[in-house]
Amino acid sequence: MRHDSYDATCGICQANAGEGASQAVTVYESELWIVRQIGPALGVPGWMMLVTQRHAAGPAHLDDREAESLGPLLRHLERVLEEVTGSLRIYTATMNESFPHFHCHMVPRYENMPNDAVGWDVFDLLRSTGAGEVGVDEAEIGRVTVAYQAALAKTPPPVHDPC
Numbered sequence: 001m002r003h004d005s006y007d008a009t010c011g012i013c014q015a016n017a018g019e020g021a022s023q024a025v026t027v028y029e030s031e032l033w034i035v036r037q038i039g040p041a042l043g044v045p046g047w048m049m050l051v052t053q054r055h056a057a058g059p060a061h062l063d064d065r066e067a068e069s070l071g072p073l074l075r076h077l078e079r080v081l082e083e084v085t086g087s088l089r090i091y092t093a094t095m096n097e098s099f100p101h102f103h104c105h106m107v108p109r110y111e112n113m114p115n116d117a118v119g120w121d122v123f124d125l126l127r128s129t130g131a132g133e134v135g136v137d138e139a140e141i142g143r144v145t146v147a148y149q150a151a152l153a154k155t156p157p158p159v160h161d162p163c
Contacts, residue, residue: 049104
């Protein structure tokens with residue numbers, strides 16, 4: 001879906017519209033938000049990203065509808081992701097450095113993590129996976145992604161409709 005703030009030079013706009021080089025699978029999409037894998041082959045099955053459809057440089061730049069929907073949406077997305085993955089918790093991180101879209105990483109924290117990564121060390125897994133230092137179980141990543149997508153279709157996130 002192309003949003004009214006679509007910019008052909010923006011990597012997230014391209015990915016949100018299903019264009020560009022991104023191979024990430026979209027698991028949920030609404031007028032305001034999109035949820036997809038962070039990439040097709042990461043060391044942590046279930047690593048997802050919540051992204052605004054429009055340009056919003058960070059939480060301070062969300063419009064009222066985005067801001068009012070973020071809490072209930074994130075809670076629902078992470079509860080379902082926890083259930084689907086069986087993870088201990090979901091790490092949530094947002095820095096909004098690379099693109100002019102609010103984006104939030106949702107990373108399942110399993111009992112056994114690649115390289116024993118916990119906390120901020122999970123972001124080292126991005127580099128380690130890319131360098132071939134961490135193995136990727138692509139079948140498990142695919143299984144979790146399909147299961148998460150199906151679970152969200154069955155129990156969709158709350159729709160916040162401010163009066």
